[in-house]
Amino acid sequence: MFLKVSLYISLVIFLIALIYKVSTWFRYKIGIGSEEISTSARFFSAIKGILSTIFSTKILTLLKVFVLDVLLQFRILREDSLRWVMHIFIYGGFMLLLLMHALDKYITIAIWKNYYSTINPFMFLRDLFGAMVIVGVILAIYRRFILKVPRMFSNAMDIYAILIVAVIMLSGIFLEATKMVAYSDYKRMVDEYSGLSDSQELKSLEAYWVKEFGVVSPKLKGPFDEVILQKGKELHQSSCEGCHARPQWAFTGYGVAKIISPIGLGIDRARLPSVLWTIHILACFVSLAYLPFSKMFHIFASSISLLANGVIGKEKLSPANRATLQAMELDACTHCGTCSLRCSVIMAFEEITNMNIFPSEKIASIRTLASGRELSPREIRHIQEGVYLCTNCYRCTVVCPVGINLQDLWFNIRETLLQKGYPEFLVLSPLSFYRGLMKEETVQRDYENPLIQARGAIAAQCDLMKKKDKVLPLTPTNRKLQSGLSLSAQAKTFSVCFGCQTCTTVCPVVGNYENPQEVLGLLPHQIMHAAGLGLRDLAFGSNMLWDCLTCYQCQEQCPQGVCVTDVLYELKNLAVKQVREKTLQPMERK
Ligand code: HEC
Ligand code: SF4
Ligand code: SF4
Ligand code: SF4
Ligand code: SF4
Structure with a gap:
């Protein structure tokens, strides 16, 4: 009952949040030209784009991108093999656990009629997938906090993401371990499946389970007599073996069970298995409900970004679709820092110490900007300086593992911000080649604006200048x-x-x-x-x-x-x- 209600609540929250999140892809206005396009126009334009892709030869490209970049994540492998191992372990392990273990009632049972979580290969696989995730999480922590990969910044979202995965995994492993040692679980099973009443027989079976399965019994302790164990084994074979593989297969749980077995009786008395079960389930539900708001949302957004950018290639997008794609890309960014590692203007940070110089941080700021949150002129200036210090070198776009077209994003944001009227003195640098922007897409008058503004701002500060853009003799x-x-x-x-x-x-x-x-x-x-x-x-x-x-x-x-x-x-x-x-x-x- 409790399980069902909380599952439904988190599912409903998840769905509402998902719809809300996806709707922002069609609502957020990014870049010039997106202001006048309505949400519905963007929505239908996207549908049209998707349909025309599916019913064309591009579907083959889509499949290729799906297998290579989404499933196997070659783009990550190309950049950093340790990171690839980390990611494939967390993501692969988690997905397989989700399909085989969390959704076993719907998926695993449908495929294998006589599925039990306690028989092989399922028992072994569950622990294997879990161990993969744990190793991945350890690698993630190692990279972020010990190896300190340069230019990778950890924000609250990154830490939450690691934390929630760690809680789910650890509670799962401890749950498995405490159930193995808990005597009441054993007792319940015996009552249900053995049909034994003879106390000698019950004792033999118990001895066998204490020795072979790690159950901690209040009465029986090894070493046991060979005859008793033999008898126990026979009883086990007739009533239990069909559903129970040897516990060593569940190697993570069994390992922990061995460690905690000295306090096994206390664990059972404190009903720790049900406490852990509640934590495990709730952690799963909370992460499900919160997923659309968290970094984990990139599971969806990044896949879509990869697929979309994979088929778009060098094609020119309609303004409506570009606005939608860019809004989505803001969600797709995993804050992995690869772009910042490769960015060619990072030296400027030493001098200016504006975080928005880093593309990975720039994209986070732009997300805030796009969400319509009121930003102070100073914050906007920082973002503007960040996007303007970019040299359009394309390096970030080439390496981004989720295929975000960062280049396009910078162009657009730069354009939008400059038109807002904040003077950006960097446009006055000869190295800016005046603007180097999207000349063909901007009205001539607007195109000149930033330059006039920047010059004006300087002239206005000069005491002798009475008129902004006129030069006095x-x-x-x-x-x-x-x-x-x-x-x-x-x-x-x-x-x-x-x-x-x-x-x-x-x-x-x-x-x-x-x-x-x-x-x-x-x-x-x-x-x-x-x-x-x-x-x-x-x-x-x-x-x-x-x-x-x-x-x-x-x-x-x-x-x-x-x-x-x-x-x-x-x-x-x-x-x-x-x-x-x-x-x-x-x-x-x-
Ligand atoms: C019809 C299949 C089936 C039979 C027969 C069966 N069990 Fe289980 N048993 C399970 C399943 C499934 C679980 C895990 C889910 C749960 O805890 O209810 C489990 C869990 C357990 C647990 C808790 C530890 C764990 O791995 O989760 C113990 C102990 C246990 N069984 C002992 C026995 C004993 C002893 C027998 C023989 C008398 C037996 N079982 C017979 C299916 C079975
Ligand atoms: S395009 Fe700009 S943000 Fe990207 S790597 Fe080059 S300088 Fe850095
Ligand atoms: S833009 Fe791409 S490379 Fe940069 S942090 Fe985001 S996902 Fe990583
Ligand atoms: S552009 Fe003219 S003013 Fe500037 S360095 Fe060259 S010659 Fe001198
Ligand atoms: S005008 Fe003055 S600065 Fe220019 S070349 Fe002649 S002396 Fe040199």
């Missing part, structure tokens, strides 16, 4: 500002500039425009001059500063040995630093 020297310009000795060489314009003449950026001053504001020689006059803010407002390619042509050609490029570089850094300090609190150090 040269103004008379402002001596007060001169002291504020703290440049390195190398950059201070601007003071010997005599205004020959060679730098400007050789600059390829200047040469690119018919009317360079209109576009760029101050030209290199003018910036040197402005710096000489102490007009720091004037220099900051110039587009030239941000459009410079750092090609060093000017610096090489300058007859006065002015380090033109270095000056531009330092001015740029000063400008960003100044705005950062005014508008943002320092980045968190985690």
Whole structure:
């Protein structure tokens, strides 16, 4: 009764949560272009996509991905063989236990008519699968906490996942062991199956079970007489053997039973088997009910992600399906850290200590963002900096064992966040090649937005700039500002500039425009001059500063040995630093 009720309750919770979770795949808006698509349009578009895949030759690819990547998890094997062993043990063992042991009433019995959990091969297999999971869990703990695989971060979800599996497994093994030693279980069985009443016979059978099966009897203790054991064996063979393989086959339970047998009577008196049974069952139900909210949900989401990305390949998805796929991929991430291990910009973390630089942590933040939770501008800025520091190198996408197209996700999120209007100064870096984003999918006006915003944010901080994106002409020297310009000795060489314009003449950026001053504001020689006059803010407002390619042509050609490029570089850094300090609190150090 208790069992049934709690099973139904957890099943209902599980189903509701599952439906809720899956619905978020169609509701969460990720990336530009997803805002206007309705949930129902996304749902039907997905159904259409699935059907057209199933009824085409792509079904073969789907099968291949299912066997190689979902079942055998080759993508994990390719990256890290220890992790593969760990994962296949936990996942394989757990699935087999679920099918053979937890669902035995529906599956195992349907296949083998005379199934009993106490006969072989079932008894041995149950312990084997259980041992696999335990070994896997030990490996998982070892990797996370002892080996400390670099760049793998453990959050509460990861620990919960390990914990719940460990509780289920350990309670199961201890349950098996305590039942083996518990005298009342033995007694119940004898009453039910032996049909014996003769006390001598009962004693023989008991002696045999104490010796061979590890039962702890309140009256009988070995060593026993050979004749009694022989008699016991015969009785066992006639009443019990059909349903009971030798207990050694259940090697984990039997091992524990041997260890706990000195306190066997106490265990039985305390009814420990039923306590453990309750813990075991409840742990299973709780994990079932909580599954859609936990990391374990990746069992579903990752499989779907692998299959979907397996058939999609390089194809272009409709905006509706892409939004759905990306929402699902957020659930598919197992927080395994492989992507962070391979990410090419991780060195930046040493300097900036923003966790969102790590792709594995970025995806966790994006999940929060997509769920619509209110984030502070500072949190959003951190995410933005993280996605913007990415170089689009594709390494994370290639190695992700669940096949998430991280690259696409970063593109999309970057685009969305930049359009929200938070200035991101990294777009001003020549290395950003202005944006390197999805030019073809963004409206021209929107595409320019982030750049204008970032420049504007810097210009707005400059006292002399009254208008954000206009550059003021040269103004008379402002001596007060001169002291504020703290440049390195190398950059201070601007003071010997005599205004020959060679730098400007050789600059390829200047040469690119018919009317360079209109576009760029101050030209290199003018910036040197402005710096000489102490007009720091004037220099900051110039587009030239941000459009410079750092090609060093000017610096090489300058007859006065002015380090033109270095000056531009330092001015740029000063400008960003100044705005950062005014508008943002320092980045968190985690
Ligand atoms: C019809 C099959 C069947 C027969 C016959 C049978 N048992 Fe069992 N026995 C089981 C099953 C199934 C379990 C495990 C489920 C449970 O505890 O009810 C079990 C459990 C036990 C346990 C608890 C330890 C454990 O491994 O779970 C003992 C002890 C036991 N049986 C003793 C006996 C003895 C002694 C006999 C012979 C008199 C006997 N059984 C005959 C099916 C049988
Ligand atoms: S694409 Fe970006 S996040 Fe991914 S590995 Fe490269 S730099 Fe890191
Ligand atoms: S994105 Fe992929 S590689 Fe990165 S943590 Fe998630 S599952 Fe692992
Ligand atoms: S080339 Fe040298 S001296 Fe001539 S304007 Fe440029 S910085 Fe000044
Ligand atoms: S370093 Fe910059 S300013 Fe100098 S020539 Fe190259 S692009 Fe022009």
